[in-house]
Amino acid sequence: MIVQDFVSKPFSKHISNGSTTWSSPSNIALVKYWGKREPQLPENPSISFTLSNCKTITTLRYSEKKNDGNFSFDIFLDGEKKDDFKHKIDTFFNRIKAYAPFLEHYHFTIETKNTFPHSSGIASSASGMSALALCLVDLEKELLQLNDMEGFSANGDLSSEKKSLLDDYFLKKASFLARLGSGSACRSLQGPLVVWGHHDEIEGSTDLFGVSYPFEVHKHFRNYQDVILLVDKGEKQVSSTIGHNLMHGHPFAQERFKQANRNISTLKTILKEGNVDAFINIVESEALTLHAMMMTSQPYFILMKPNTLKIINSIWDFRKKTGSKLCFTLDAGANVHVLFPGNETQKVLDFINNELVVYCENGNYICDQIGIGAKKI
Known part of the structure; x- marks a missing residue:
């Protein structure tokens, strides 16, 4: 897939309000990613174990507003408003607005919490940005259905094969967006092993998003x-x-x-x-x-x-x-x-x-x- 596959058309109709909630775990790289080029692309491939208990749970609440060309959002961590997080989210939204053209049509309330202790020394950027990306792609899925547009909106009339392809695209787009918030976040959506970055011996691997490791894994590494x-x-x-x-x-x-x-x-x-x-x-x-x-x-x-x-x-x-x-x-x-x-x-x-x-x-x-x-x- 290429970048243009993730560019969305503007929507003529919008949902007035709603919410969606996703949890996404952290991950730990076995082969490390260190060094990047714009836009958030890795200089070398990496492979990681997806964790289970260390995760972020994010609820995205949205209400329609006039499109004035600006982003509007509030962020809460464990129920406490966090205005110091706004710069990071504003940067993220600017990076992804071509792929999520609905962003300026809504006011968002982002409510997030981590299952690991606050200030524990565990980086929450991977789990946090991937959870937020999943919420945004989930909203886009609803908008595609409302506007009866082609995309990854699946209804009950689709074959199981077609639905599987659409679900796969959903995860790829969420990983693609998460990467633009935090590089390692694109490895947090799937598991137990995820590859990010193109490698000649791993079919489907790409710098654009993380993919599940596609090969056989010995029982020694499954638990x-x-x-x-x-x-x-x-x-x-x-x-x-x-x-x-x-x-x-x-x-x-x-x-x-x-x-x-x-x-x-x-x-x-x-x-x-x-x-x-x-x-x-x-x-x-x-x-x-x-x-x-x-x-x-x-x-x-x-x-x-x-x-x-x-x-x-x-x-x-x-x-x-x-x-x-x-x-x-x-x-x-x-x-x-x-x-x-x-x-x-x-x-x-x-x-x-x-x-x-x-x-x-x-x-x-x-x-x-x-x-x-x-x-x-």
Whole structure:
């Protein structure tokens, strides 16, 4: 698909008012995306596990207004009005208005909440922007039905094959829009594994939206768990946007982009054959490479904390002593994601409680598992 496939025609008729609610999870990349070009396109492909419990639930309420060429919206987080979020949403709406021409015809009330604690150190941009994008595409679907226009509005007269194609387009458009709000948000709509960015060996992969990983996955990887150790719940010293932009002119950028492509090729075989040791090697190397790129950019910066390193070394020691198949990965921050097969849950949780919680801020961590993606509520 190409960009023009997502451009919408103006609507002559509008729904006077209504609401829709969607939940969408966060995700954790196994092969990392770091570096982008406009408009929000990745310099290298990435692949991620979709999470289950760490999600955002967003209700979009809309009421028709005069189209004065302006956006009109209010944002609430956990019932509290958040005007400081308005700039981010206004930027998002400006980016997507060609694909959602109804935006200026409505006043929106955006009510959102996260299932993970506020200021927990877990980035909510992926889950939040994907949930909002789903709500907007759901509204567009209703408008297409009202205006009797071709699109992804499915009625009961359609064959199951046709309806499946329309539902597929719905998810692709929502992922396409979510990407324009936050790049990694396009990986949060489906699961359990999602690829974003074109890769020669993955048919259907594209820079425009995330797609479900299309190949066989060994049973070893079907019940993975993720415990997120909250090392630092403060605001990051460098935003992800600034970090991505520092890849422009980075002395190691081009080799990093090639490495990510190679790692996805390797991971494709690993996921099929069930080689957990090779999986661990790829995932941990990717996490450390991400932070190596931060430490070698200009200006350079370090987002890991001393306790991040203590956790990593403790994981390595535990794995060497016990033969456990747990491993770590990191996002662009200090927190540590501990990934492990479901059959090791009790052993790993005992290890975390006995040895790792001391490195977490106030002893906080969140248990999660691999999920299947977003859903309408």
